[in-house]
Amino acid sequence: MISTGHLLAAFFLLLLSTSVYASESDHKYQVDDPVTLWVNKVGPYNNPQETYNYFSLPFCHPSENPSHKWGGLGEVLGGNELIDSQVDLKFTKNVDKGTICTIELDASKVRQFADAIESSYWFEFFIDDLPLWGFVGEVDKSSDTSKYFLFTHKNIVVQYNGNQIIHVNLTQENPKLLEAGKVLDMTYSIKWTPTNVTFLHRFDVYLDYPFFEHQIHWFSIFNSFMMVIFLTGLVSMILMRTLRNDYAKYAREDDDLETLERDVNEESGWKLVHGDVFRPPHSLVLLSAVVGIGAQLATLVLIVVLLAIIGMLYIGRGTIVTTFIVCYALTSFISGYVSGALYSRNGGKHWIKAMILTASLFPFMCFGIGLVLNTIAIFYRSLAAIPFGTMVVVFVMWAFISFPLALLGTVVGRNWSGAPNNPCRVKTIPRPIPEKKWYLTPSVISIMGGLLPFGSIFIEMYFVFTSFWNYKVYYVYGFMLLVFIILIIVTICVTIVGTYFLLNAENYHWQWTSFFSAASTAVYVYLYSVYYYHVKTKMSGFFQTSFYFGYTLMFCLGLGTLCGAVGYLGSTLFVRRIYRNIKCD
Numbered sequence: 001m002i003s004t005g006h007l008l009a010a011f012f013l014l015l016l017s018t019s020v021y022a023s024e025s026d027h028k029y030q031v032d033d034p035v036t037l038w039v040n041k042v043g044p045y046n047n048p049q050e051t052y053n054y055f056s057l058p059f060c061h062p063s064e065n066p067s068h069k070w071g072g073l074g075e076v077l078g079g080n081e082l083i084d085s086q087v088d089l090k091f092t093k094n095v096d097k098g099t100i101c102t103i104e105l106d107a108s109k110v111r112q113f114a115d116a117i118e119s120s121y122w123f124e125f126f127i128d129d130l131p132l133w134g135f136v137g138e139v140d141k142s143s144d145t146s147k148y149f150l151f152t153h154k155n156i157v158v159q160y161n162g163n164q165i166i167h168v169n170l171t172q173e174n175p176k177l178l179e180a181g182k183v184l185d186m187t188y189s190i191k192w193t194p195t196n197v198t199f200l201h202r203f204d205v206y207l208d209y210p211f212f213e214h215q216i217h218w219f220s221i222f223n224s225f226m227m228v229i230f231l232t233g234l235v236s237m238i239l240m241r242t243l244r245n246d247y248a249k250y251a252r253e254d255d256d257l258e259t260l261e262r263d264v265n266e267e268s269g270w271k272l273v274h275g276d277v278f279r280p281p282h283s284l285v286l287l288s289a290v291v292g293i294g295a296q297l298a299t300l301v302l303i304v305v306l307l308a309i310i311g312m313l314y315i316g317r318g319t320i321v322t323t324f325i326v327c328y329a330l331t332s333f334i335s336g337y338v339s340g341a342l343y344s345r346n347g348g349k350h351w352i353k354a355m356i357l358t359a360s361l362f363p364f365m366c367f368g369i370g371l372v373l374n375t376i377a378i379f380y381r382s383l384a385a386i387p388f389g390t391m392v393v394v395f396v397m398w399a400f401i402s403f404p405l406a407l408l409g410t411v412v413g414r415n416w417s418g419a420p421n422n423p424c425r426v427k428t429i430p431r432p433i434p435e436k437k438w439y440l441t442p443s444v445i446s447i448m449g450g451l452l453p454f455g456s457i458f459i460e461m462y463f464v465f466t467s468f469w470n471y472k473v474y475y476v477y478g479f480m481l482l483v484f485i486i487l488i489i490v491t492i493c494v495t496i497v498g499t500y501f502l503l504n505a506e507n508y509h510w511q512w513t514s515f516f517s518a519a520s521t522a523v524y525v526y527l528y529s530v531y532y533y534h535v536k537t538k539m540s541g542f543f544q545t546s547f548y549f550g551y552t553l554m555f556c557l558g559l560g561t562l563c564g565a566v567g568y569l570g571s572t573l574f575v576r577r578i579y580r581n582i583k584c585d
Contacts, residue, residue, distance in 0.1 A: 027128060027199065028163045029091040035165070037089055037156075038069055038082040038126040041383050042136065045120040046537070047544035048469055049551075051079050051383045054123060057116055057136065058109040060101030060186050062086040073325060074318025076390045079383040082126060089127075092160065092192045100154075100186040107180045113137065114148040114178055125170065127158065129317075130202070132170040137178075149175035154188045159195040166195050166202045203315050203473075212463060212476045220459030221479065224486045227456055231493035270503035274579055275427035277503065280346040281511035287568075288348065289357040290515065292339025294565020297362075297558055300324070300331050301484060308477040325394065329401040332359065336409025337417075338565075344418025351414055359406035362561065363398055366554050373550045380543050423579045433507050440505040442513040445498045449517025453563060454524035456490045457483055461525060465532050469539075469548070491518045491563050492570030499571040510571060518567025522560030526552060 029035065043051035055061055062084065069082035087100060103109070117137040125132040137150040151172035159167040176184050197204075270277075281287055304313075304324055313319045339358040343351055370386070377385035438444060460483045467474035498517045499510045507513075529552045533539060539548060 027165065029165070030163065031092050033091045035089040035091050035127060037085045037087045039085045040080055040082050040124040040126060042116070042121050042123040043382075044541075044544075045122045045135070047539055047541060048471065049079070049382075049384050049547040050380070050541065050543045052381065053081060053383060054083065056381070057121070058103065058112055060103065071317055072319070072322045073390065073393065074321030074323075076318070077321050077386060078318045079385075080317055081383055085125070087188060089156075089190060091163075091165075093190075094192055095188070095190045098188050098190075100188055103184045103186060105178065105180055105182045105184065110148075110178045110180050113150055117148045117150070118146075127156075127168045128165040130165065130168045131206075132156070132168050134170050134172050138175055148178045150178055150184065152176050152184050152186055156188065156190045158190065158192050159197070160192060161195055161197060161199065164199045166197045166199065167205060203312075206473050207475050208472055211466075211472065212474070212479075216459065217463065217476070217479065221482055221486075223459075224456040224483065224490075227452065228486055228489050228493075231452070231490055231497075235493050235496055269506065270500065270578065271582060273431060273503060273506055273508040274424045274582060276431045276508040277510070277575060277579060278422040278424055279426050279430065279508065280348075281509070283512075284343060284346055284348050285350065285354045285357060287511060287515065288339045288343035288346075288354050289361050290561055291342055291565045291568050292335040292337070292358045293362045294561040294563070295338040295569070296328075296331050296335035297562040298488070298566060299334050300327055301562065302481075303327050303331070305477050305481050305484060309481065312475075314473050314475045314477075325397065329397045330405070332402040332405040333409035333412075335359070336406035336411075337413035338409075340410035340413030341417035342413075344414045345420050347420065351410065355407055355410040358410065359403045362558070363402070365557055369550050369554050373547055376543060376546050382543065384547065423576060424582075431506075431508070433509075434505075436505040436507070440501060440507075442502060442507065442509060442516075445502055445513055446516035446520055448520075449494055449498050449567070450520030450522070450524050450563075452494050453487055453491045453518065453521040454528075456486050457521075457525075458528070461528060462532075465529070466536070469532075469537060487521075487563070488566055491521065491566050494518070495567035495571050496574045499574060503575070510575065511568065514571035515564040515568045519560040519564030521563045522556040525559060526556045529556075 039054040041051040042054050042057055064086070066084040066086060068084075070076070071080060071082070085100075088098065089095075113136065117135075117139050121136040122133055123136060125134075134151070134154070137148060140147040140149065151174065153172065153174040155171045155173055157169045157171075158165060174187075176182070304320070304327055307313060307323055307327075308320065313323055335358050336355060339354055340351060343354045348354060373384075374386050377383075460479065463476070463479075464474065466472055495514045495518045499514050502510050502513055529549070533545075533548055537548075539545065
């Protein structure tokens with residue numbers, strides 16, 4: 001039986017293991033110091049998540065038990081498994097031609113290599129945390145029968161500045177025809193050349209500046225900014241002007257009886273539902289939970305993006321994922337606080353149920369999706385399968401950090417901000433909702449509400465999807481911060497407009513409508529992902545399709561919850577503001 005102490009020790013070792021391997025620890029070498037060439041994974045180039053252990057193909061296996069390099073939590077979740085190739089490399093020592101091993105081909109090995117080459121298999125190596133990539137081989141289809149060639153020589157060029165490695169590059173040569181019974185000599189060469197590039201800028205070569213800083217990227221930011229100006233102008237100049245006229249009717253104290261009676265008879269719209277607008281919504285426990293989770297996710301995204309801007313988190317393998325998971329656990333107090341306060345203000349009595357749902361809903365949804373994907377990965381024997389130990393570590397983080405913080409937040413929110421303070425008293429008997437035109441129904445307002453927020457992030461979604469699914473390093477987190485702020489503002493403005501239209505139609509069920517109106521942004525993002533999959537990628541196969549739509553579903557659930565919470569909280573402030581100055585009795 002594994003004790004809690006052992007689990008916590010394993011957790012902290014796994015989180016801190018990234019820093020253990022840094023000469024590689026300090027990235028400084030002396031002349032003739034050994035330099036490790038780590039082999040990582042292979043897989044079809046068009047299917048980024050379908051990766052396998054490098055030695056799943058019949059390459060040269062190290063003669064002795066090779067050492068493994070285990071990175072942080074995010075690296076393990078990213079499907080990386082670095083193994084020492086035991087190729088003899090020494091700092092600044094050139095090798096014209098060295099032997100890795102000899103491969104004796106039989107029918108089984110030929111078939112494995114041929115299938116890999118047919119599927120455009122690529123592999124990934126690392127030297128001093130710098131990646132090298134190459135294809136397994138090439139195919140000649142000029143004749144009636146396809147011929148498959150395996151690259152047998154790896155030419156490595158390493159650039160160094162003083163005692164630090166700056167750039168690495170791999171080219172492959174000497175392709176050999178795959179035939180059963182043939183013996184292939186696998187060889188390598190390495191050349192060391194000095195460079196003036198500093199260690200601080202050694203990752204710049206992996207950043208695609210022309211792609212991410214293209215003119216259309218700047219134009220999308222400007223376009224979204226203009227949308228923000230338009231929407232805020234709409235809310236402030238049109239909506240508030242209408243409300244000001246409505247307030248004027250209540251402020252008049254010198255009207256004669258006839259004028260007052262005429263105004264009352266003509267009164268309609270949002271003012272008539274003041275006795276029901278603060279009625280607790282249906283499924284209050286669920287609404288409190290998702291709003292609390294969404295508030296946490298909004299804070300989480302802001303923190304991670306700021307950390308990425310400050311600390312260049314894109315440099316480390318899996319660092320973004322590790323940061324996201326750790327910050328999620330540490331920000332669980334926010335979800336508990338917002339959920340507990342909202343639930344208590346609406347007269348909820350089962351606060352323990354609300355607290356448990358807040359702490360577990362989003363993690364368990366992600367766990368359910370991850371469990372299905374993990375089962376598929378295990379069936380395919382892919383590196384994308386999450387080890388059991390890693391799952392235990394994540395569970396320990398949730399059980400001993402996230403859950404207690406959510407509990408504490410619920411208690412604090414319930415006691416500090418949980419007192420009902422609605423501007424209008426709720427009537428005993430609910431007011432009947434009149435029939436209105438189809439475009440003023442909650443379902444239509446909810447569906448249409450996500451269009452403008454999606455339009456504000458549409459271009460950025462293309463860059464995010466491309467970086468995640470097409471081997472590009474996303475580094476423009478300043479753009480992401482601007483787009484995130486624009487998304488928040490647009491979502492709040494659109495939801496306020498939708499809520500006003502709904503209340504003006506004398507429908508007081510605005511709480512869930514405001515949430516779904518904002519959350520529908522995620523539906524459009526998911527529909528866009530279907531288009532992106534079929535038009536912008538060459539992915540194929542059950543494995544990659546499952547992972548693509550599974551990960552996208554996980555992302556959209558988080559995005560929808562985030563936007564929904566922002567929309568609901570914005571509408572809550574708006575509703576409380578407009579009913580504050582009218583006569584509610």
